[in-house]
Each structure stands twice: as C-alpha cells, then as structure tokens.
Amino acid sequence: MDFSYSEEQRMLQSSVSKFIQQDYNFDRRCKIISSDTGFSKENWKLFAELGWLMVPFGKDDGGLGGSAVDLMVVMEEFGRGLVVEPFLASAVLSGGLIADSASEVQKRELLGMLMDGQLQLAFAFTEPHSRYNLSDIAMTAVRDEDSYVLNGHKAVVLNGEAADKLLIAVRTSGDQRDHEGITLLLVDPNTEGLQRHGYTTVDAHRAAEIKFNNVKVPIANRIGVEGAAFPIIEKAIDRATLALCAEAVGAMERIYKKTVEYTKTREQFGTPIGKFQVLQHRMVDMFTEYEQAHSILLMAALHLDINNGVAPKAVSAAKSRIGKAARFIGQEAIQLHGGIGVTEELDVSHFFKRLTTIQYLFGSTDYHTLRFSKS
Structure with a gap:
C-alpha cells in the first residue's frame, strides 16, 4: 500500500512547516502565550488567508476536502511548533459539529465566517462530574415558548474565553447519562446570565469555566434535531x-x-x-x-x-x-x-x-x- 502524501498534501505540509520555521520560533511563542488573549489574532488571520482553516471541511461546505489525512498533515506541523492558536477547538471540533449537524442556512453563515477567520467557536460539553463520559450531562435546557432556558456549569471549555459563539451540549430530556435527549445549542457569550472565567492551562493553552443561570436561547439557535446530538x-x-x-x-x-x-x-x-x-x-x-x-x-x-x-x-x-x-x-x-x-x-x-x-x-x-x- 502506498502511504506517501499526494502533491497537494506535500504542498500543504511545506506551507505550514515554513510558517513554523520562519514565524513561530520559541521566543515568538513565549510572547504570544504571555499576551492577554493567549494566542495571536494576526496568526489566526494568516491561517485563514493561507486556507488552513478550510482544511477540516468538505468541498460541499466550501472547504478543501476535509480528509483526516489532510488534517493530520497540518496538526503534525502544529505539534512540531507547539502552536497555541485555537485551530483544534474552533475549526476542527466546533466546526466539525456545525458541518455534520447544522442546517444549510446555518452552515453557510457560520462556516463561511469561520473559514474566513472572522469567527471563533468553542464547544462546551464537559461538566465537573462527567469525566470522559460524553453522555453524562446534567445541564438542562427547558422549553419556554420560543426559547430554551439553560442552567448548569460547563468545565474546561477549550477556547471558551475568546470564542465569539459557544456550542453547548445540553439535556433537553431523559436521565443524566442517557444517550438520548442531548441537544446542541449555539449561544452568544454575552447573553444575560452567562458567566465566563478564563484561565491558562498547564500547557499554555487557554480554557474557561462557563456557568449558566436562566440563560435564554432562541429555539432557532438549535443545531440539528432536538435530543439526537450524541x-x-x-x-x-x-x-x-x-x-x-x-x-x-x-x-x-x-x-x-x-x-x-x-x-x-x-x-x-x-x-x-x-x-x-x-x-x-x-x-x-x-x-x-x-x-x-x-x-x-x-x-x-x-x-x-x-x-x-x-x-x-x-x-x-x-x-x-x-x-x-x-x-x-x-x-x-x-x-x-x-x-x-x-x-x-x-x-x-x-x-x-x-x-x-x-x-x-x-x-x-x-x-x-x-x-x-x-x-
């Protein structure tokens, strides 16, 4: 079996590698992680201009193809440079959820802005008690006319402090550990009742604790089918x-x-x-x-x-x-x-x-x- 990269993948690898060697040395990284944001907004814009934010997405969504091998090529180079920009949290994880479950209208709006470098996302799914059980969600979302009312606490949300929009995994029905009854909602972090506490993790990346106290979210902000997000x-x-x-x-x-x-x-x-x-x-x-x-x-x-x-x-x-x-x-x-x-x-x-x-x-x-x- 041929395990060699295609010409496009070699070009992608070369592009990221040159950036790491020329513009992302250790001293530069130290300055970035000591900044207020913990990452470089200029680098994020550059990622968009070079097309790297399009790598995780399929061509139907306006991306470059979205193969796992393409993603692997980029992430290996990011690992060699200890890159702290939220590519994984925003483009790969949150963007992947949008691509797989959002409506066509939502995808056109959100993914276009994400790939253009104008939008950052964060996915809040873990809770203090849940460990690695993805279905262990106690945070509730209760219907109230044309809105959901959210109450709960999300922990260690990668890029949670800087994100322009938050994707939240909530329980709309069922018991705490049921696979059924989990729903995805898109939330504006400036909504009343939402509190974010950002911090630097041991590896110099950024995360946040996010608390919800009667936070109202329009039903139109639901991503995908209610109760079927697991x-x-x-x-x-x-x-x-x-x-x-x-x-x-x-x-x-x-x-x-x-x-x-x-x-x-x-x-x-x-x-x-x-x-x-x-x-x-x-x-x-x-x-x-x-x-x-x-x-x-x-x-x-x-x-x-x-x-x-x-x-x-x-x-x-x-x-x-x-x-x-x-x-x-x-x-x-x-x-x-x-x-x-x-x-x-x-x-x-x-x-x-x-x-x-x-x-x-x-x-x-x-x-x-x-x-x-x-x-």
Whole structure:
C-alpha cells in the first residue's frame, strides 16, 4: 500500500512547516502565550488567508476536502511548533459539529465566517462530574415558548474565553447519562446570565469555566434535531482526538530530535554523553516509540477516511498507543536533559507539558485502552 502524501498534501505540509520555521520560533511563542488573549489574532488571520482553516471541511461546505489525512498533515506541523492558536477547538471540533449537524442556512453563515477567520467557536460539553463520559450531562435546557432556558456549569471549555459563539451540549430530556435527549445549542457569550472565567492551562493553552443561570436561547439557535446530538458529538470528538494524536506525534518527533542533538554537545568526563552506550539505547527506544506512534496515527486517519469519519476502535487504538509513547518520550527527554530540561527557558519543558496534557484530553490512555477492548 502506498502511504506517501499526494502533491497537494506535500504542498500543504511545506506551507505550514515554513510558517513554523520562519514565524513561530520559541521566543515568538513565549510572547504570544504571555499576551492577554493567549494566542495571536494576526496568526489566526494568516491561517485563514493561507486556507488552513478550510482544511477540516468538505468541498460541499466550501472547504478543501476535509480528509483526516489532510488534517493530520497540518496538526503534525502544529505539534512540531507547539502552536497555541485555537485551530483544534474552533475549526476542527466546533466546526466539525456545525458541518455534520447544522442546517444549510446555518452552515453557510457560520462556516463561511469561520473559514474566513472572522469567527471563533468553542464547544462546551464537559461538566465537573462527567469525566470522559460524553453522555453524562446534567445541564438542562427547558422549553419556554420560543426559547430554551439553560442552567448548569460547563468545565474546561477549550477556547471558551475568546470564542465569539459557544456550542453547548445540553439535556433537553431523559436521565443524566442517557444517550438520548442531548441537544446542541449555539449561544452568544454575552447573553444575560452567562458567566465566563478564563484561565491558562498547564500547557499554555487557554480554557474557561462557563456557568449558566436562566440563560435564554432562541429555539432557532438549535443545531440539528432536538435530543439526537450524541452520535454527532461522539463523531466530532473522535475526529478531534485524531487531530490531537497528530499534534502529539509532531511534538514527539521534535523533542526526541532535540534530545539527540543535546547529547552530542553535553559533555561528562570530557566526553559527549551521546557516546555512552546506555544513553544511545534509550534514544533508540525513543525513536522506536515515535515510529510506532506515527504508524498507528496513519492507520487511524485512513480508517476515518474509509468509514466516513466513524472509526471509534481505530481512534481509541491510536490514542492509547500514542498516549503511552508521549509519556515515555517526554519523560526520557527530561531525564536526558537533566535539570535544565524542566526550566521555562528551554522549549523541552514546554513540549513535555503539552504531551502530558494531550494524554488526558478527550479521554486518557487508560480510558481509550478500555474503549478499544470493548469495541
């Protein structure tokens, strides 16, 4: 089987790679994450101008094709650069929900603005008690004439502070953990009764806690069919998980290569530590883990493309295996760098924090191992 990229995919990869090398070095990233927004609005506009925000969407929606392999190409490069702009939260996750469930009128309005860089979205689905159970939703939406009245609390909403619109998973019927009865609503964050508290996560990305106290949302803001959002959410989360795995693979490649270079210059007893056989073995193990992670990532992407975006077992296999590799490579990189490896001034510590966070986003390694075994 031919696993090589197409000419268009190679051009896309080259475009993102050049941006990372020329305009997104570590010092530039440090300035971006210390800003009030935590990301660069100029970079977001550039992503739109270069067509990268069109990558997750099919041609029928005005995108570039929307294949999982295309998405993988972009996210690997973003991983190598530790990009903090909310591409995953806004374009991949939230945009995917719109593309799969919104009406044609809603898609034309929302996706057009999103791909033009004029709109940012966030998907609020987790609650403090829900862990990784996507159906564990206690937040309620009760009909009141031509509106829904929302009450509840959403936690760790990626890009929740900066988003222009919020996609909210609410319960309109059924018990707290039922798959049926979950509905998607589009909410203006400036609506009365809605409170947002933004914060920086350990990996320098941004998230928010959002509370709803009798927030009124027009019924016209419903996305898709009432009570039938669970399978759509599950599909979108799996696609976002694939994108996250690709980011992890890109980050792992960069951190293990940086570690190899460091061992060539760091001397002990007058000899570069890279010449010590025991350390060579450890770096070979890092390389092996990276290659296995990259292979299973490609397998998962191909399964998603073959099966119209639905491949839960393949996605869980990738998340489980890549989570283990991320932990191993991150910890080995820190140990081989020694004390300097945990300092804020060295990018290795930032790669380690991001890889550690990725292990738990959209389901931990243990969760996806169990999900795979049950599939």
